[in-house]
Amino acid sequence: MAEDVNYASVVFKNKNRSRPEAKNEEETVYDEVKVKKNSTEQSPDTNDKKADGRRRHYRLLACCLVTFCVILLLGIIAICVYKKMNLTMQNQKLETQNQELEMETRNLINQIKDMEAKGNELNISRAQWSIDAYCPKDGGRRCKSCQPGWNLFQPSCYVVLDYKNSTDRKTWEEARELCKIRSSDLVVADNAEEKTYVHVNSYDRPENEGYWIGLKVEDGKWKWVDGSDLANSSWIENPTDGHCAISRQTQGWKSVKCNNRNNWICEQKSLSV
Known part of the structure; x- marks a missing residue:
């Protein structure tokens, strides 16, 4: 002052x-x-100015608080609206997925019904084929243990596919597929008697390298087509990846490349009559 x-x-x-x-x-x-005037003695104008200043300060503070509250309220409303929209979209998406799953379920049910119908027809056809194959109509339906052209030995039937023309010979995989078409597989000789039978029927001809049997190298081991391991490894040389086994009368079992083209021997279970 x-x-x-x-x-x-x-x-x-x-x-x-x-x-x-x-x-x-x-x-x-x-x-x-x-x-010197006493500091406590102030003019009325000064007091009014200070009071006005305080009032303006309080009004500004109140405005700030109101603005903050409004912004906070708007933020809460925006979050609620966003969550509601998000939930609505998720519900719509789930409904769409449910509809798709229901449609796929109906399609699968229809496919299963069709497969069952076709399966029944196929089973009947196979049964009829088996009857005709093992029990031919010629001579009044007399059933045999093996189909015509197959030879019975112990509990199995065997057929030797022997082609003189090299173009008719197959790789190991091709020969196995042709055996499966005949409801059989490449021969599995898991005992000495069967090995001897296969050995005798592996005809030795100059133009024939040998006959495929159901023995192949898998993971460094000799395995039969039925998944079992070769019990007696002395029957054939050490396994080499990419090799399969052939049988010859003069040489026994031999390891050759699976993509070679040879004749083959198929085996199937005999019919109990």
């Missing part, structure tokens, strides 16, 4: 002179006297 300056008149009287003289010779001296 700036200090206010007040002017006061001070009269000095001379006691040695008579009153009239003293009165005539009165001197008026003006001096400046600085009086």
